[in-house]
Amino acid sequence: MSNQANTLFDKVWDAHVVRKIEDGPDVFFIDRHFIHEVTSPVAFLGLESRKIGVMYPERTFATADHNTPTINQHLPVADPLSANQLKALETNSLKYGISHWGLGHARNGIVHVVGPENGITLPGMTIVCGDSHTSTHGAFGAIAFGIGTSEVEMVLSSQCIMQPKPKKMRVNVVGELGKGVTPKDVTLYIISKLTTAGATGYFVEYAGDVFEQMSMEGRMTVCNMSIEMGARGGMIAPDETTFAYINGRDQAPKGEKWDTALAYWKTLKTDEGAVFDKEYTFDAADIEPMITYGTNPGMGQGISRNIPTSEQVEGGKSTYDKSLAYMGFHENESMLGKQIDYVFIGSCTNGRIEDFRAFASIVKGRKKADNVTAWVVPGSHIVEAQIREEGILDILTEAGFELRQPGCSACLAMNDDKIPAGKYAVSTSNRNFEGRQGPGARTLLASPLVAAAAAVTGVVTDPRDLL
Amino acid sequence: MAYDKFTLLRSTAVPLPIENVDTDQIIPARFLKATKREGFGDNLFRDWRYNGDNTPKADFVLNNPIYKGKILVGGHNFGSGSSREHAAWAIYDYGFRCVVSSFFADIFKGNSLNIGILPVQVSPEFLDQIFQAIEADPDAEFEVNLEKQKITIVSTGESESFDINGYKKHNMMNGFDDIDYLQAMKVEIKQFEAERIY
Numbered sequence A: 001m002s003n004q005a006n007t008l009f010d011k012v013w014d015a016h017v018v019r020k021i022e023d024g025p026d027v028f029f030i031d032r033h034f035i036h037e038v039t040s041p042v043a044f045l046g047l048e049s050r051k052i053g054v055m056y057p058e059r060t061f062a063t064a065d066h067n068t069p070t071i072n073q074h075l076p077v078a079d080p081l082s083a084n085q086l087k088a089l090e091t092n093s094l095k096y097g098i099s100h101w102g103l104g105h106a107r108n109g110i111v112h113v114v115g116p117e118n119g120i121t122l123p124g125m126t127i128v129c130g131d132s133h134t135s136t137h138g139a140f141g142a143i144a145f146g147i148g149t150s151e152v153e154m155v156l157s158s159q160c161i162m163q164p165k166p167k168k169m170r171v172n173v174v175g176e177l178g179k180g181v182t183p184k185d186v187t188l189y190i191i192s193k194l195t196t197a198g199a200t201g202y203f204v205e206y207a208g209d210v211f212e213q214m215s216m217e218g219r220m221t222v223c224n225m226s227i228e229m230g231a232r233g234g235m236i237a238p239d240e241t242t243f244a245y246i247n248g249r250d251q252a253p254k255g256e257k258w259d260t261a262l263a264y265w266k267t268l269k270t271d272e273g274a275v276f277d278k279e280y281t282f283d284a285a286d287i288e289p290m291i292t293y294g295t296n297p298g299m300g301q302g303i304s305r306n307i308p309t310s311e312q313v314e315g316g317k318s319t320y321d322k323s324l325a326y327m328g329f330h331e332n333e334s335m336l337g338k339q340i341d342y343v344f345i346g347s348c349t350n351g352r353i354e355d356f357r358a359f360a361s362i363v364k365g366r367k368k369a370d371n372v373t374a375w376v377v378p379g380s381h382i383v384e385a386q387i388r389e390e391g392i393l394d395i396l397t398e399a400g401f402e403l404r405q406p407g408c409s410a411c412l413a414m415n416d417d418k419i420p421a422g423k424y425a426v427s428t429s430n431r432n433f434e435g436r437q438g439p440g441a442r443t444l445l446a447s448p449l450v451a452a453a454a455a456v457t458g459v460v461t462d463p464r465d466l467l
Numbered sequence B: 001m002a003y004d005k006f007t008l009l010r011s012t013a014v015p016l017p018i019e020n021v022d023t024d025q026i027i028p029a030r031f032l033k034a035t036k037r038e039g040f041g042d043n044l045f046r047d048w049r050y051n052g053d054n055t056p057k058a059d060f061v062l063n064n065p066i067y068k069g070k071i072l073v074g075g076h077n078f079g080s081g082s083s084r085e086h087a088a089w090a091i092y093d094y095g096f097r098c099v100v101s102s103f104f105a106d107i108f109k110g111n112s113l114n115i116g117i118l119p120v121q122v123s124p125e126f127l128d129q130i131f132q133a134i135e136a137d138p139d140a141e142f143e144v145n146l147e148k149q150k151i152t153i154v155s156t157g158e159s160e161s162f163d164i165n166g167y168k169k170h171n172m173m174n175g176f177d178d179i180d181y182l183q184a185m186k187v188e189i190k191q192f193e194a195e196r197i198y
Helices: A008-014 A041-050 A080-096 A111-117 A132-140 A149-158 A183-194 A216-229 A240-246 A255-265 A317-327 A353-363 A381-389 A392-398 A448-457 B086-094 B106-115 B124-136 B166-174 B178-183 B186-194
Strands: A017-020 A026-029 A032-035 A060-063 A099-101 A126-129 A143-146 A160-163 A167-174 A202-207 A233-235 A278-283 A290-292 A300-302 A342-345 A373-376 A424-427 A442-445 B008-011 B013-016 B071-074 B098-101 B118-121 B142-145 B150-153 B159-161
Touching: A008 A143, A008 A202, A008 A233, A017 B186, A026 B186, A032 A111, A032 A149, A041 A080, A041 A149, A060 A080, A060 A111, A080 A099, A111 A126, A111 A132, A111 A216, A111 A381, A126 A132, A132 A143, A132 A216, A132 A233, A132 A240, A143 A216, A143 A233, A149 A160, A149 B106, A149 B178, A160 B178, A167 A183, A183 A216, A183 A278, A183 A290, A183 A300, A202 A216, A216 A233, A216 A240, A216 A353, A240 A255, A342 A353, A342 A448, A353 A381, A353 A392, A353 A448, A381 A392, A424 A448, B013 B124, B071 B124, B086 B106, B098 B124, B106 B118, B106 B166, B124 B150, B178 B186
Parallel strands: A032 A060, A032 A126, A060 A099, A126 A143, A167 A202, A167 A278, A202 A233, A342 A373, A342 A424, A424 A442, B013 B071, B071 B098, B098 B118
Antiparallel strands: A017 A026, A026 A160, A290 A300, A290 A442, B008 B142, B142 B150, B150 B159
8 A cells, every 4th residue: 555646535534444344335433523412312312222322432522503592692592492402412411421512611612613723623533523514624634524313323332434435536726816715715616616416425635726825714614615515525635734723722732742643644645646536626816706696505606797597507497497586586687786684604614713804804994784684603702702802893893793602503593593584695604505594594605705795785795896 | 223124115206306405405404403303204395395384385295195105206416415314314204215316415315324215316317207207197106126226117117226335235124224233343443443543
């Protein structure tokens, strides 16, 4: 094996195969397991009914995020079903000795924000969670992906899951990004080119100047959205940017352990000549600020473009027509100038400090448009504290925005943060599916800059005009 | 959780010729609040199936009594989006045992196999034939033979084979799940774990 050119993905995957099953999946070892309140309770019930325990509780981390309110978190959770799920997470964690950062804990927040910011996520790891956006952690050169509840039960009980090895894809973005073009635009652009199913069956490595120059938070945004083109996950080779981000974080290796880890991490890159099953290369100069117009994340385009006709897109006309009808849009219309009702900045895609800095850069000195209701939701308490410390809260308050408390919030609208039926929301989250942000809600996915531009003008606006 | 063995299924089918049916449509997030695996079938395709006031939408296929059966036939890229196994639970709980499409999202496919729903991937052409057969006769029957890995339109005799790995096939045919397998491997896993650097 040592003479063979390997991909980053192969190196990490192969190091975690406990057993290969002939004509079947690999028995795949999991280094880190995150759990939250929604997809774990039935897994714990399964353990109980089988009378088996948690094999390595120290490898699992629990945080409450999907179902939590984003105001008045000090009060009891009003919805009894949500309260019950939160309680179940707490009880199960306590029972099995799993570290639990529940509602109100200083390190609580969205699982994919919390893992990296506390140094739990490290290069070369395998990381799973009952949440498809677990792909976020791939930004560190980890193999990270979402799993179902049956698999949560497998990891709890055996620290392994059964996975067929995916095929390999590399997506290169080369050149330099233009003004106002952010990591979110890069990922929405890639998904628009590959479509919502274009990477199904593959694990993606992102490569090229654009990713090399990108911050860790930007890389997390890109890897987060890998699932939106069907890929199980996406990863980026760790480099000095990665190491600098990790160094000193709460649970990151220290001292001698750091040196050992660093030496290993430096081997985590795709060898020259390694072969991918599929490869795409895009030019950074072709990417403008993006916005979606339809009901899946592949239905996005440069903000200055008109909505395509059904002949210009892949897939059937009836599905396309249904999608535009849901959105209340028509072929050939311009997206610019469309009136919007809500703005949501937050989520595991764009709920980190750099996202709020970007949002504030446009909001500063301007006022929230009267027709817009804005929900500004940090990804974690640590992000919330940064927003305050850096003076971003003052900018937001001055402009008429309120800061809410951390959680998944309107990204999936499990709590009360629901966009009303028929209303338009420019959202920095990851999915524009029908009803995703509330029954009948209409979602336009975009970057924090596009969200800020919409929030201060009340219509879809090119953020480059405001920078 | 144990599920019924799957060997041979002969049934009518329910057509849903829409592409990219995502798991938020199969079961919206607001119905994921249970701590037990019960009753998810009631909310299968909730927002396509019911109006805001909970009255059934007459034009949705699950509300049309002429379509019934244990096979759900969906358009290309069925099950994209969230990893929620609740989507597969809802389909199973409603009474489906098999979903046919020309393409499945990865996580949905894995979840289905883990809980005893057989995802059958056919060619786009064969999928069209299935939709046409149901349109011509809502009582048209289909036979899904897991052992032979073959799906047949009974009225025309047209059939196509489908893929499934040998391990999962064996599990489905016997009602086994992965946890039994992994529990039997604990010594090997322990040795592996001891060597991990993290």
